[in-house]
Amino acid sequence: MTPVSICIISDLIPGEMESTLLRSFLKAAKLRRWLAKPDCPPVMKECKVLFDKIYLPKVSDSDISGTAEEDTIEPVSAPSDLRAFLNGSKQVVMPARVRHNGIMYSTAKTHQGNSLVQFYPRGDRTLSPIPASIKHIYRDKKKTYLAVQCQLPADNTVVDPFALYPYFPAKLYSSQLSPTLELVQLDWIFSHYARWNFSRDHSVVLSLNRVCVFANIFLQKSLNLECLNTQA
């Protein structure tokens, strides 16, 4: 029998059980907040490591660090499309997924949804992020890289019905991916995106970034809108 149900049976005073629950809930919340704060003493930080081990959902070590698994992966013969990036080496370590800042990124073969990322071209944060699907993940000199296929732009002839809504970060692209691979570093990633096949030839790309969605995409959208307005 769990402590909670014992409490129900033995409780004779109305509301006491609820107030115990409320208090423990608040205490747990306060404790979590304290442990997460930077001024929390190192000794308590040590406890946090233990708490995390006990209470966090079980994730394999490789998922947490993104390196443990890769250290044990045997190098494989590099696929022909990846060789251009490898400076002649024919063997390469290719994990199926990698965790960066707590988010899981996979190759399209492993998990299509986790392979859809928007990235800043060449890491330049002043440019609009480009949507792409991760084809390969590989390690080179202790650093992880993504080889991605970008989502091709939609034809100019098609009207983008999503462009009219500036606070809905969706844009029409071609359903096709670029046949050539592009090299992306993990730090260049802007966010994941959702993709839906809008028609036979076109897909809609919806950014899932909930922090700074509007920064660049909308600048471009509003510029496009201005063009439309001036044309009208």
Next chain:
Amino acid sequence: MRRIKDVIRDITTPSWLESVPNNYGDAAAGTLKADEWRNLSTIFIPLALISMWGEGTSHPSPQDAVMLRQILDHTMLVVSAISLVCMRTMTQTRATAYIDTMAQYLKDLIILHPETSYRPNHHMSMHLPHFLRLFGPVRSWWCFPFERLIGQIQRLLSNHKIGESL
């Protein structure tokens, strides 16, 4: 409705995004959680509606086209407002954009749907920018942690007789 189900079924999303049951709308699907409602209203429904009623779609009569487009644009106002207010970082510009969008939505609501009337929630939504300015992003002060506690209490077994011994 069918289009919304198509979107839910066919969309490709990362694994962290909480999806909605494929049979959403059927009695068997049950009721949605708050996070599922949010994803439904800011991802699945707008994609479905824009694809059916947005720019470039065809309709049996021009009147239908105009009416559906008005309803879509109106719905997109509330979608935009939800997306804006749920952002994890808040700025004065975003708070202002939220109130402008929400005010326009409420203004058009009784014009497009004359049978409706304003509810207390509509009134309260106008106060959110004050709280955004005072307390920052909604995640730090929304009621979901308390809702979770209520959920825990609700799930406890009880005989609905408070204070009686067994």
